[in-house]
Amino acid sequence: MNNDKVKKVNVGVIGLGWISNVHLNVLKKIPEVELIAVCARTEEKARRAAIEYGAKKYYTNYEKLLEDNEIDMVDILLPTELHAEAIIKALEAGKNVIVEKPIARTLEEAEEVVKAVRKAKTKFMVAHNYRFWPKFAKVKEAIDNGYVGKVKAILTTHRGWFWWKGAWTRWTLKKESGGPIVEVGIHPIDLLRWYFGKEVTQVYSLARKVHFGIEVPDLVYITLNFENDGLGIIEVSRTIIPRNYPFYHMIHVEGSEGVIESYDSYDYEGLIYNESGIKVREGELIIPRHGFEQELKHFIKCILENKEPLVSAEDAKKALEISLAAVHSAEIGKPVELPLEKR
Amino acid sequence: MEKIKVGLIGLYNKEKQMKIFKSFSDDPRVEVTSLSSLKEEDKEIASKFKLKYYSDFSQMLQKEKLDAVSISLPSNELIRAVISCINSNVNILFDEIPINIEEAKEIAEIIKRKKIIFLPASNLFFNQSIQYMIQQVFDNALGLPISLFARSFYRSKPLNWNKNKEKIFEWLFISLTPLINISRKTMSSEINKAEAFITSEYTYSVLNLNFLNNTMACITIGWNECPTYPLAQETLLDVIGTDGVILIDTSRASIRVYSEKNKEMKSIIWDIEEIQIIVKHFIELLEGHEEKQLLTIEDEIASLKVLEEAYKNILK
Numbered sequence: 001m002n003n004d005k006v007k008k009v010n011v012g013v014i015g016l017g018w019i020s021n022v023h024l025n026v027l028k029k030i031p032e033v034e035l036i037a038v039c040a041r042t043e044e045k046a047r048r049a050a051i052e053y054g055a056k057k058y059y060t061n062y063e064k065l066l067e068d069n070e071i072d073m074v075d076i077l078l079p080t081e082l083h084a085e086a087i088i089k090a091l092e093a094g095k096n097v098i099v100e101k102p103i104a105r106t107l108e109e110a111e112e113v114v115k116a117v118r119k120a121k122t123k124f125m126v127a128h129n130y131r132f133w134p135k136f137a138k139v140k141e142a143i144d145n146g147y148v149g150k151v152k153a154i155l156t157t158h159r160g161w162f163w164w165k166g167a168w169t170r171w172t173l174k175k176e177s178g179g180p181i182v183e184v185g186i187h188p189i190d191l192l193r194w195y196f197g198k199e200v201t202q203v204y205s206l207a208r209k210v211h212f213g214i215e216v217p218d219l220v221y222i223t224l225n226f227e228n229d230g231l232g233i234i235e236v237s238r239t240i241i242p243r244n245y246p247f248y249h250m251i252h253v254e255g256s257e258g259v260i261e262s263y264d265s266y267d268y269e270g271l272i273y274n275e276s277g278i279k280v281r282e283g284e285l286i287i288p289r290h291g292f293e294q295e296l297k298h299f300i301k302c303i304l305e306n307k308e309p310l311v312s313a314e315d316a317k318k319a320l321e322i323s324l325a326a327v328h329s330a331e332i333g334k335p336v337e338l339p340l341e342k343r
Numbered sequence: 344m345e346k347i348k349v350g351l352i353g354l355y356n357k358e359k360q361m362k363i364f365k366s367f368s369d370d371p372r373v374e375v376t377s378l379s380s381l382k383e384e385d386k387e388i389a390s391k392f393k394l395k396y397y398s399d400f401s402q403m404l405q406k407e408k409l410d411a412v413s414i415s416l417p418s419n420e421l422i423r424a425v426i427s428c429i430n431s432n433v434n435i436l437f438d439e440i441p442i443n444i445e446e447a448k449e450i451a452e453i454i455k456r457k458k459i460i461f462l463p464a465s466n467l468f469f470n471q472s473i474q475y476m477i478q479q480v481f482d483n484a485l486g487l488p489i490s491l492f493a494r495s496f497y498r499s500k501p502l503n504w505n506k507n508k509e510k511i512f513e514w515l516f517i518s519l520t521p522l523i524n525i526s527r528k529t530m531s532s533e534i535n536k537a538e539a540f541i542t543s544e545y546t547y548s549v550l551n552l553n554f555l556n557n558t559m560a561c562i563t564i565g566w567n568e569c570p571t572y573p574l575a576q577e578t579l580l581d582v583i584g585t586d587g588v589i590l591i592d593t594s595r596a597s598i599r600v601y602s603e604k605n606k607e608m609k610s611i612i613w614d615i616e617e618i619q620i621i622v623k624h625f626i627e628l629l630e631g632h633e634e635k636q637l638l639t640i641e642d643e644i645a646s647l648k649v650l651e652e653a654y655k656n657i658l659k
Contacts, residue, residue: 021451153565206551206559219490221561229543233563234372235492242587259569
């Protein structure tokens with residue numbers, strides 16, 4: 001740990017894909033963070049990122065970065081199928097680890113990660129950033145404060161553009177990624193499990209593979225049955241083509257004593273009360289406020305104050321299990337019971 | 344030109360039946376002549392609106408030489424009235440569908456034989472935004488339709504909730520039928536698989552539908568007493584197509600169409616009540632445009648079959 005006047009955590013970032021820009025921009029803003037190194041397979045990419053974000057060093061092999069004793073914490077932003085191995089190596093190297101969701105590609109790998117986390121003396125968290133998204137966090141607060149009584153049903157949508165024409169082709173592949181359900185559907189899945197505070201007993205997916213060549217469903221309605229009653233309904237859609245369509249997340253909670261509605265991302269007021277329709281600002285994509293900053297700050301705080309992170313390894317494994325069950329249900333067209341056999 | 348003569352049978356759903364009466368009365372092609380009701384107090388309503396009052400609808404059918412009736416009766420009195428009207432060659436605007444599929448089939452068979460117009464007066468189905476949405480999809484504004492996501496919430500609990508399972512499912516089926524029909528019309532296809540889930544108190548349910556043309560629909564419905572909620576009932580529908588999205592909020596006057604083809608978002612407001620649309624459509628059918636009928640008893644039967652299949656395990 002850095003022993004300057006302000007207690008600091010020395011950070012290394014592994015993987016410099018699209019999401020790394022978001023993480024690095026946030027890390028730059030946190031006073032308790034010292035960015036030590038970045039790592040990418042391509043030297044030029046790593047060197048440029050080090051210059052751009054002010055890292056002292058760069059690596060082209062993450063194992064070398066893990067040998068760097070100056071680094072306390074790693075932020076793993078590698079493709080999904082590489083998560084488990086990198087997490088386990090980082091924990092064994094004594095690093096605190098935050099990793100982009102999902103925890104791993106398979107349940108077996110997730111189990112290995114959970115075991116490694118139990119053995120480790122450092123902190124670990126999977127970046128289920130929806131829990132830190134201000135509006136979603138407020139919904140949780142309202143539920144926990146009993147504002148709507150017992151939660152009976154929650155509906156949500158994760159609706160976004162078709163954007164894997166370029167670099168995100170990996171998400172169209174079943175073996176490497178698991179597809180949109182596992183890559184992004186896992187966000188609302190984790191959120192609903194967190195909101196209900198209960199386990200899922202059964203999963204059903206109504207799903208379609210819309211875009212040409214995709215190996216996994218990219219438009220799916222997932223029904224979650226929760227233990228001791230409760231329904232979760234999630235739309236995961238990565239098929240929306242119109243450029244003017246906003247990145248759309250809706251949460252609608254039905255409780256025994258009330259209702260919560262959160263239409264985060266764009267025309268919140270309009271959807272609730274506006275009588276005269278909605279106008280979208282032409283040519284402008286309205287990007288919602290996300291939870292990356294709150295999430296990374298939370299993890300840094302957990303390291304500095306020796307606290308347990310909000311998302312446990314077991315939580316992340318459960319979210320993966322539900323996601324994989326949803327993929328399986330889509331394949332067989334029937335409800336799938338949990339716990340799931342390892343796949 | 345002779346006016347279309349219309350009678351009213353029953354005031355079970357009084358508010359709706361009176362709106363239907365007003366819409367008929369506002370149309371110069373129609374003359375509303377009479378009202379039949381078992382309730383003596385409804386005599387005053389008949390008198391107020393200068394309608395002949397009958398305590399027995401059979402008498403009204405015999406004496407008034409009606410072209411059409413609007414029926415609003417409780418479920419146990421429905422079938423007898425419908426059969427009487429059909430036997431008198433009177434066309435029917437019908438408030439609620441018979442929930443019993445066998446009864447519905449019986450009616451369907453007779454009206455087909457007798458060439459009677461039978462129009463289910465489904466408010467939601469005839470909502471202007473819904474009809475606009477169906478037309479948009481039909482006109483290819485969204486490319487090929489892929490899915491429909493419907494959320495319908497009632498901010499009160501139906502009578503006898505938690506006491507009578509049969510009654511609960513009657514409410515559930517009556518509420519879901521228009522949503523299934525909207526899905527069928529939007530997707531221009533029939534349902535080949537349905538999977539339903541419901542909470543233990545039967546207050547929330549989700550119905551997942553697969554269509555023969557590979558499209559799909561997810562329908563969520565719920566009842567929740569929530570006095571602070573701004574609306575008594577709300578239905579929201581999103582249709583996703585290959586080239587666009589349409590969002591419908593039937594309660595808050597909002598239709599939004601996002602289309603890649605047009606590169607713009609349209610926002611439309613409507614101001615015509617469902618009843619006006621229903622009555623106008625019924626009159627159009629009575630004037631000889633039967634081929635334009637948007638909703639038939641066969642549609643209702645198709646939806647009921649889907650519901651019976653989807654909820655059979657739950658009903659057991």
